[in-house]
Amino acid sequence: MKNDTPVFDPVLPFAEKWQLDFVNQFIELKKLQKLPHAILIELRTSVDSRSFGWHLASALFCQSDGQDKPCGQCQACQLMAANNYPDFTFTTLIDNDKTHKLNKDIKIDQIRRLIHQFSLTRNLQTGKVALIYPAEKLNKSSANSLLKTLEEPSSDSTLILLTHNAGRLPITIRSRCQKWVIENPGQRMAEEWLNQQNVPSEQIADYLALARADAQLALQLFQQEFKQQQDNFSALLNNYILNQIDIVSMVKSLKMTDSEKLRLVLKTELQNMIYNLLQNELTIALKQQLSGLTGLLTKVDSTLQTEDNNLNLLLQLEDVLISLKQIVK
Ligand SMILES: [Zn+2]
Structure with a gap:
């Protein structure tokens, strides 16, 4: 034995x-x-x-x-x-x-x-x-x-x-x-700690929010340059919406198989889109878009995070992206 x-x-x-x-x-x-x-x-x-x-x-x-x-x-x-x-x-x-x-x-x-x-x-x-x-x-x-x-x-x-x-x-x-x-540590201890870990002070609040107050996750996201990944995602999404790339190449280019990270990227993207929409006077069309996006946000929150299987994860991601394109078109 x-x-x-x-x-x-x-x-x-x-x-x-x-x-x-x-x-x-x-x-x-x-x-x-x-x-x-x-x-x-x-x-x-x-x-x-x-x-x-x-x-x-x-x-x-x-x-x-x-x-x-x-x-x-x-x-x-x-x-x-x-x-x-x-x-x-x-x-x-x-x-x-x-x-x-x-x-x-x-x-x-x-x-x-x-x-x-x-x-x-x-x-x-x-x-x-x-x-x-x-x-x-x-x-x-x-x-x-x-x-x-x-x-x-x-x-x-x-x-x-x-x-x-x-x-x-x-x-x-x-x-x-x-x-x-x-x-997890409370807000103040988390901020202090992230500061000691050399996260620039102007980025601490953003990363803590992204990590839902999980200080260790906030540090990890910072170290993995999450913001750059987010920008990369936004650029790819834009190309996909403009029909410059298809869904399969978009998902391939993401090279992300970590469900936790993927959920965060998607969620942040959707939150940004919702925030931007709310800066406009809401026409009927925009209101429809808004409700579509909030519905999608709930879906991302509830389903993607429990998915451990990579293939299922990517299929679900495709599903969300296709819906997203239909909403904003
Ligand atoms: Zn000892």
Whole structure:
């Protein structure tokens, strides 16, 4: 069993400053021996948070009494840094053996492996921790297979399900876990933090609005030059509306398969169009356009963001763009 354990590159443990209080609460619970056996942690940010998961696990193992946990110096921290901690299991999306592409879900074999490792006697004195992230990617059978472990936890073991969307987990799983939520920082802390991350002050409000107050997402969008992508989208859309390119080449030229980003680009574009329309005196034709655009905005908001399948995503995008062209023509 040990031999087919997938080898991960160790993840650098890291928590943002607004997440530290939360980690400290867990350290306190552990000291009091009141750490629940199954914890479901929902993060409000949509940004990749495996570093946070590793930070939390490392903090629970860390042997130092210092303020900064994990200390990075003790035996536990060093074993974690080398991904060699015998009582830690990390279950995440892995590459498919055949296609070498990242799986779309967490497979039952991975959960069976986790359960096996959880059943082994622990090696060190710090208890066992299994981290599953992103837990919303558990498929039906892997979630079912996990249930028994949740019902009959082995002593001194903690299962942490870290997720961006607890609502996507089966109720049977949710009801067996203690639920925690890590909020995004408030407006002021978010602005300060983005400033420290070198986002130009005149762009901070725009990016925070784009990211719906998710500071980490705002930073990521800034770093990925989202505004340039938005301009590129607007230019392509204009060409498409003027019949200079067809729908297929427009979608191809976008080269975007990230549903979250695509939704944002589309949404921002529609909001801009609506805003521009409202600067005019509304004729009957413009009123019709306005209602068409707001309808489309609602659709983009509700459907595109839940779509993980790339092909479906692109088909939906085509659908939205075709409607958009009909509305503005
Ligand atoms: Zn340490």
